[in-house]
Amino acid sequence: MILSSERPADFDAYWSAVDGELAALPVAAELTHLPLQSNKYSTVYAARFTGIGPYRLFGWFSVPTGGDGPFPAVYQLPGYGSVVHVPAYEVRQRYAVLALRHRGQRLSDQPYAAAYPGLLTDGIDDPATYIYRGIVADCLRGMDFLLSRPEVDASRIALTGNDLALITAALRPQANALHCSPSLLYNAASLAPQTSAYPLEELNDYTRAYPDRAAALARTLDYFNPLHFADRVGCKTLLVTGNDRDFLSPAVLQPLTDSLAGPVTPYVSAHSSYRDGVQQAEWLRSHFGFSDTLMPAQWRA
Numbered sequence: 001m002i003l004s005s006e007r008p009a010d011f012d013a014y015w016s017a018v019d020g021e022l023a024a025l026p027v028a029a030e031l032t033h034l035p036l037q038s039n040k041y042s043t044v045y046a047a048r049f050t051g052i053g054p055y056r057l058f059g060w061f062s063v064p065t066g067g068d069g070p071f072p073a074v075y076q077l078p079g080y081g082s083v084v085h086v087p088a089y090e091v092r093q094r095y096a097v098l099a100l101r102h103r104g105q106r107l108s109d110q111p112y113a114a115a116y117p118g119l120l121t122d123g124i125d126d127p128a129t130y131i132y133r134g135i136v137a138d139c140l141r142g143m144d145f146l147l148s149r150p151e152v153d154a155s156r157i158a159l160t161g162n163d164l165a166l167i168t169a170a171l172r173p174q175a176n177a178l179h180c181s182p183s184l185l186y187n188a189a190s191l192a193p194q195t196s197a198y199p200l201e202e203l204n205d206y207t208r209a210y211p212d213r214a215a216a217l218a219r220t221l222d223y224f225n226p227l228h229f230a231d232r233v234g235c236k237t238l239l240v241t242g243n244d245r246d247f248l249s250p251a252v253l254q255p256l257t258d259s260l261a262g263p264v265t266p267y268v269s270a271h272s273s274y275r276d277g278v279q280q281a282e283w284l285r286s287h288f289g290f291s292d293t294l295m296p297a298q299w300r301a
Contacts, residue, residue: 005189005221007228014127014223015171018137021052027144031061041065042092051103051141052134058107059142060084060099062092063151070153071096072288073146075175077139077161077168080184080199082106082116090281090294096152098145102138102164104131120184120202125213127220132185136171136224139164143172158284163226169237170229177287178233179280181240181269182248186226186256189218195247230259238265238283240276 008014029049037044037060047061064071073096078084083106087097101107104114114131115122123129146152158177159165163185169175184199192203203221207214222228237260241250250257250266257264270276278295285293 005187005218005225005227007225008127008219008222011223011228018052018133019140019171022137022141022144025050025052025054027141027148029145029148037062037086039089041089044086044092046107047098047145049141049145051138053103055103055112055134055138056108056110057103057138057141058101059145060086060097061145061149062087062097064093064096069096069151071151072156073097073152073158074284075142075146075157075159075165075168076100077142077159077165078102078105079162080116080119082109082114088296090296091284093294094290095284095288096146096149098142100139100142102135104135108138117198117202117205120199121206121217124206124220125216127223130220130224132224136164136167139168140171143168143174147174156288158287160280163224166226166233166237167224167229169235170232173232173234175235177235178237179240179283180237182226182253182256185221185224186248186253188225189221191247191252197247227256227259230256231261233260234262236263236265236287238267240267240269243268 027049031045031047034044034046042062042064045061047059048056051057074091076087076099078100084099084101087099091097104112104119122131146157147154156176159169159175160179162181162183165178166180169178188203192200239257241253242248257266281295282293
């Protein structure tokens with residue numbers, strides 16, 4: 001049985017302060033057309049906009065060619081790694097797509113370049129200095145960018161990604177749907193000692209090196225636990241879990257499933273980029289009401 005962390009008393013004030021910092025800064029978006037990444041089905045741009053700090057951020061922004069728009073949008077939240085790739089060819093044909101690179105990731109790495117491993121514990125002694133405070137703010141600013149774009153149907157924005165996607169859906173309720181694969185911040189302080197796999201092993205490395213800081217680490221992570229955001233997620237959610245033998249099994253993630261405010265559909269990962277990719281493509285098609293699913297040729301039966 002995994003015990004959930006405690007929601008801090010100043011949780012709402014903490015995130016309201018982040019929102020206040022964002023509100024004080026204009027998005028200040030700049031788009032640069034990228035001919036090499038564009039094709040007859042989509043136009044791709046290098047998007048730059050301003051996060052807290054202030055900090056200039058990068059994202060791949062793609063708009064379908066043809067049709068009248070505005071288009072339904074897919075916001076791809078970044079994973080744990082230095083590189084975020086151009087959105088897949090097929091998803092760009094139908095949806096406006098933003099693939100964010102948060103601060104520290106390549107092309108958003110000036111003046112701060114993230115270390116892998118190391119990012120997960122950067123500044124973790126204090127919620128005010130933890131790097132994920134800025135990273136979550138970057139994800140929110142990406143949503144602000146999408147909501148500002150005339151090419152985007154603001155009433156039809158789906159978020160895909162890990163814990164950052166869920167947190168963004170909670171703090172930006174304009175999200176219309178959420179496809180979430182928790183992997184990073186869910187009950188991290190209590191789960192990390194049960195694994196030696198990275199990135200959670202970074203937390204174990206840190207507490208071994210600084211045992212006197214373990215309580216501060218756990219307190220900081222309480223502000224970022226998706227469990228404490230779940231009651232704010234009212235949109236339709238597909239929650240990806242592992243199987244019964246996996247670390248993040250359905251039973252381990254059940255408290256999160258039960259806490260989400262909106263309708264939830266569980267999906268057990270097949271641990272196959274093909275099968276899980278087809279599932280997500282079909283989920284997007286169904287959610288947005290299209291009659292056919294666009295998939296790579298090698299994925300078609």
